[in-house]
Amino acid sequence: MRYLLVLTVAVAACDRAPHGSASAAVTADTSFRAPDGSAVPGGELGRSIRRGHAILAATRDSLPSHVGSTLRCTSCHLGDGRQKDAIPLTGAYARYPRYGARAAAIQRIEDRINDCLLRSLNGSALAFDDPAMRDIVVYLAFISRGVPVGDTGRGVPGGPAAGDAVAGAQVFRSHCARCHGAEGAGIAPVPPLWGSRSFNIGAGMARVRTAAAFIRHNMPLDRAGSLTDLDALNVAAYVTSRPRPDFAGKERDWPRGDAPPDAPYTTLGGRRSPQ
Ligand code: HEC
Numbered sequence: 001m002r003y004l005l006v007l008t009v010a011v012a013a014c015d016r017a018p019h020g021s022a023s024a025a026v027t028a029d030t031s032f033r034a035p036d037g038s039a040v041p042g043g044e045l046g047r048s049i050r051r052g053h054a055i056l057a058a059t060r061d062s063l064p065s066h067v068g069s070t071l072r073c074t075s076c077h078l079g080d081g082r083q084k085d086a087i088p089l090t091g092a093y094a095r096y097p098r099y100g101a102r103a104a105a106i107q108r109i110e111d112r113i114n115d116c117l118l119r120s121l122n123g124s125a126l127a128f129d130d131p132a133m134r135d136i137v138v139y140l141a142f143i144s145r146g147v148p149v150g151d152t153g154r155g156v157p158g159g160p161a162a163g164d165a166v167a168g169a170q171v172f173r174s175h176c177a178r179c180h181g182a183e184g185a186g187i188a189p190v191p192p193l194w195g196s197r198s199f200n201i202g203a204g205m206a207r208v209r210t211a212a213a214f215i216r217h218n219m220p221l222d223r224a225g226s227l228t229d230l231d232a233l234n235v236a237a238y239v240t241s242r243p244r245p246d247f248a249g250k251e252r253d254w255p256r257g258d259a260p261p262d263a264p265y266t267t268l269g270g271r272r273s274p275q
């Protein structure tokens with residue numbers, strides 16, 4: 001796939017520029033095995049799995065009218081949604097339907113996919129019976145095979161709900177700007193971290209805890225795991241303090257008053273006290 005090839009080349013270039021030598025841990029993912037001919041069943045089901053996989057990896061090209069950012073699903077769900085500690089989607093199919101506190105409603109997996117389209121991709125929802133939605137669900141079901149229904153998953157681990165954005169700006173300049181750009185706007189195909197083409201304020205990644213956990217485990221992409229907990233927290237505080245698109249209706253999130261301490265906006269229901 002041309003897009004993926006370009007990305008690999010760009011990341012390799014990022015890696016070489018400031019350090020001179022190619023790192024052994026260059027790629028985002030070492031555990032993922034792309035569904036190959038032996039794992040993916042044949043026939044119509046196999047074609048649907050492959051289309052779903054392609055939508056996750058080239059979301060904007062696949063769904064131009066539903067994506068408002070320059071991110072793709074696998075900008076965050078690294079390794080085609082199968083990478084440990086990178087918000088894995090493996091098993092997601094077995095976790096729905098379930099209650100979601102942010103919506104205070106039972107969510108089907110299609111609702112949860114639409115949450116990411118609306119917030120993480122700053123786009124618009126797909127109809128449940130849209131063929132693209134069906135293909136996404138089919139792919140998620142495929143990578144959830146063997147996971148028991150009712151699996152609760154790992155989720156994003158907790159941690160401090162606030163960091164030092166001033167200290168984080170320095171971490172950003174030293175460790176992130178070479179790929180994501182000095183203004184966080186991304187250098188295609190590396191996605192933006194803030195600004196008009198990024199995820200919106202309603203996205204999970206706009207929360208300090210979620211961003212810190214993702215960054216701690218996965219960024220810098222070519223040196224995953226190299227930041228200290230404090231540097232990851234502070235750079236997450238900096239990134240989440242930067243301007244990004246609004247999300248209309250965000251004040252209606254967590255209507256039962258259980259907004260987490262790092263929710264980056266005020267809700268009508270109020271928030272839990274920091275723990
Ligand atoms: C900006 C980062 C980002 C992007 C882009 C993104 N997501 Fe997500 N996604 C998240 C975060 C954060 C969560 C919440 C993880 C948690 O609650 O533990 C999540 C959760 C999910 C879940 C629920 C997982 C579970 O086990 O409950 C699904 C399904 C999902 N995303 C699908 C998608 C799809 C499909 C796309 C592309 C259309 C997408 N996401 C794009 C960040 C992102």
Ligand code: HEC
Binds near residue numbers: 007028189199221
């Ligand atoms: C070697 C290049 C590189 C470096 C350095 C790097 N990133 Fe990334 N980052 C990427 C790429 C590429 C992606 C998207 C992965 C994909 O599409 O497969 C990404 C994705 C992300 C995402 C989720 C998607 C988005 O755009 O919001 C966040 C958050 C992020 N990086 C934060 C950081 C932070 C913070 C640092 C510094 C500590 C950093 N990155 C350093 C290349 C890099």
